Amino acid sequence: MSDTVFELKDVHYSYLGKFPALCGVNMTIRSGEKIAVIGANGTGKSTLLQLLDGLIFPDRGTVTAFGERLLEHSQDNEKAAHRFRQRVGLVFQNADIQLFCPSVREDIAFGPLQFGVAEDEVSRRILEVAEVLDIQHLLDRVPHQLSIGEKRRVAIASVLAIDPDVYLFDEPTAGLDPLTVRHIIDFIVNANQRGKTIITATHDLHIIGEIADTVYVFGRNKSIVRGGSSESVLNDRSLLESNNLIHMHRHHHDGREHVHQHLPLEPHD
Amino acid sequence: MTNPAHKKHDFIGRSVLSALAFLKDATLSEEYANRKGFLQSLDPRFKTISFLLFLVTVVSLKSIVLISPFYLLCLILALLSGIPLRNFLLRTLFFIPLFSLFIVLPTLFSIVTPGEPVWSFHVVGITGIITRPGLDGAVLFVVRIATSVSLVVLLSVTTRHSELLKVLRVFGIPQLFVLTVSMCYRYLYLFATMVENIFTAVKSRVGVVSHQRQGQNVVAWNIANTWNRTTQMSEEVYMAMISRGYTGEPRLLSKFHATPKDWLWLLCAVVICASLFYRGHTL
Numbered sequence A: 001m002s003d004t005v006f007e008l009k010d011v012h013y014s015y016l017g018k019f020p021a022l023c024g025v026n027m028t029i030r031s032g033e034k035i036a037v038i039g040a041n042g043t044g045k046s047t048l049l050q051l052l053d054g055l056i057f058p059d060r061g062t063v064t065a066f067g068e069r070l071l072e073h074s075q076d077n078e079k080a081a082h083r084f085r086q087r088v089g090l091v092f093q094n095a096d097i098q099l100f101c102p103s104v105r106e107d108i109a110f111g112p113l114q115f116g117v118a119e120d121e122v123s124r125r126i127l128e129v130a131e132v133l134d135i136q137h138l139l140d141r142v143p144h145q146l147s148i149g150e151k152r153r154v155a156i157a158s159v160l161a162i163d164p165d166v167y168l169f170d171e172p173t174a175g176l177d178p179l180t181v182r183h184i185i186d187f188i189v190n191a192n193q194r195g196k197t198i199i200t201a202t203h204d205l206h207i208i209g210e211i212a213d214t215v216y217v218f219g220r221n222k223s224i225v226r227g228g229s230s231e232s233v234l235n236d237r238s239l240l241e242s243n244n245l246i247h248m249h250r251h252h253h254d255g256r257e258h259v260h261q262h263l264p265l266e267p268h269d
Numbered sequence B: 001m002t003n004p005a006h007k008k009h010d011f012i013g014r015s016v017l018s019a020l021a022f023l024k025d026a027t028l029s030e031e032y033a034n035r036k037g038f039l040q041s042l043d044p045r046f047k048t049i050s051f052l053l054f055l056v057t058v059v060s061l062k063s064i065v066l067i068s069p070f071y072l073l074c075l076i077l078a079l080l081s082g083i084p085l086r087n088f089l090l091r092t093l094f095f096i097p098l099f100s101l102f103i104v105l106p107t108l109f110s111i112v113t114p115g116e117p118v119w120s121f122h123v124v125g126i127t128g129i130i131t132r133p134g135l136d137g138a139v140l141f142v143v144r145i146a147t148s149v150s151l152v153v154l155l156s157v158t159t160r161h162s163e164l165l166k167v168l169r170v171f172g173i174p175q176l177f178v179l180t181v182s183m184c185y186r187y188l189y190l191f192a193t194m195v196e197n198i199f200t201a202v203k204s205r206v207g208v209v210s211h212q213r214q215g216q217n218v219v220a221w222n223i224a225n226t227w228n229r230t231t232q233m234s235e236e237v238y239m240a241m242i243s244r245g246y247t248g249e250p251r252l253l254s255k256f257h258a259t260p261k262d263w264l265w266l267l268c269a270v271v272i273c274a275s276l277f278y279r280g281h282t283l
């Protein structure tokens, strides 16, 4: 199958050999798909994205990307490494980690410059990307002095400047105001319409309907407990509840106590 | 509860916090560099070269009359660059020459600089004599230091640190060094903020429990935690660099844009330095 982007077979990963983070994950992701990975804290979502980005490598099992196995030593060849890095971009969960340059402009430029893009072209891309993410006014600011939402947008811009085929987003909307969330969802949907493959790790069930066609639910056993279309997963309340993704809401109404679920898709009263 | 030990603890906490805030503000924030002003508008390369020229001239001149124009120049440049004079004077005149006084103090006395005594005094049987050449030399030294420090402060306050570092690039310092130092700078700020937050957190917890021992445990735990976070963070930052194509030889933006104004400025600097240098060595 030529349009398979990632194929994971029985992938196991543990930190320092003793903290298991992924246990037996199987997954096939095709070009142009919109995928969401949901799960409670510590179920291995970030670990999965780092595996897909070739930053860490499985203890057991195989990760195949674009028809080739992802191996640690395949990164030794600069050309091969660059080819992969130009096709896959990861927006980290922690923007403070991702933005390590002294100015926003340089952070956006970092990726393209590593790939040998000429400085004139890089300058052009900086402006283009800044316009898409509405951060023109931040270009000369210092990244660590920005607000969380501004940092997130700069982090996305730094990946967009590379223009990869596959975007990996780790909690792109956590801690953001509704308008910024909207902006980021639109960005994701737009990128997907341009043919990009999107894989998002999130807790935010409200946005899943828009940013994913297929949803994988990660459980406490650190593997996929359910995978399927976003509607079918979102409608399976007992699944979501048992995986800490929705919770019971208890409050008073006209003096009477009242319990209901906090549902992902409907606004609650 | 009016426990004096408690009050003292609080005082130390507050001093540490304000010291940190000052450090962050004085060294890491680039408030003035981001303002619009004359020095900020110059190309960092031209600015650095012209200031080096000033510095060399100031150090080589041996007359207060010839050095003081440079000090005046500093004040004018500070004003043109949106730096409040009070702030600028505080930084230069007060803090740094204080240190140089320790260097200059011994040269005042007759043992080090012999000459006509100006003032003598007796302390526990030892006679100290301040000499005329010694005093003149000291005043010259202080003026020279004050001017040099003003120049350095002016340059560093109006230029972003990352740009100063990039100027080093122009002088042939490797890119890896520039990247590393600029990253240290950036994360230093983050750690200062982290320590600040931890301090506030500890204080709020100690405030509730008001139990010295428990407070100490929280401090110890947090220091360990900060260390762990530091090492983990550097690993993660490395991953973030790898993810965007870093393979060991960083490539950074290096373009500077020199304008006619920069050349004009450099010309002025050369003329000022040359004429004062000439006066200084023909007088």
Ligand SMILES: Nc1ncnc2c1ncn2[C@@H]1O[C@H](COP(=O)(O)OP(=O)(O)OP(=O)(O)O)[C@@H](O)[C@H]1O
Binding pocket: A015, A016, A019, A020, A021, A039, A040, A041, A042, A043, A044, A045, A046, A047, A048, A093, B232
């Ligand atoms: N650097 C590390 N060292 C040791 N264990 C780690 C490390 N990073 C993650 N883990 C462990 O691996 C597991 C999976 O972590 P991961 O960060 O992938 O979870 P996550 O689903 O992204 O969680 P969150 O929603 O909180 O971001 C957790 O049990 C965590 O404790």
Ligand SMILES: [Mg+2]
Binding pocket: A045, A046, A047, A093, A170
């Ligand atoms: Mg995570």
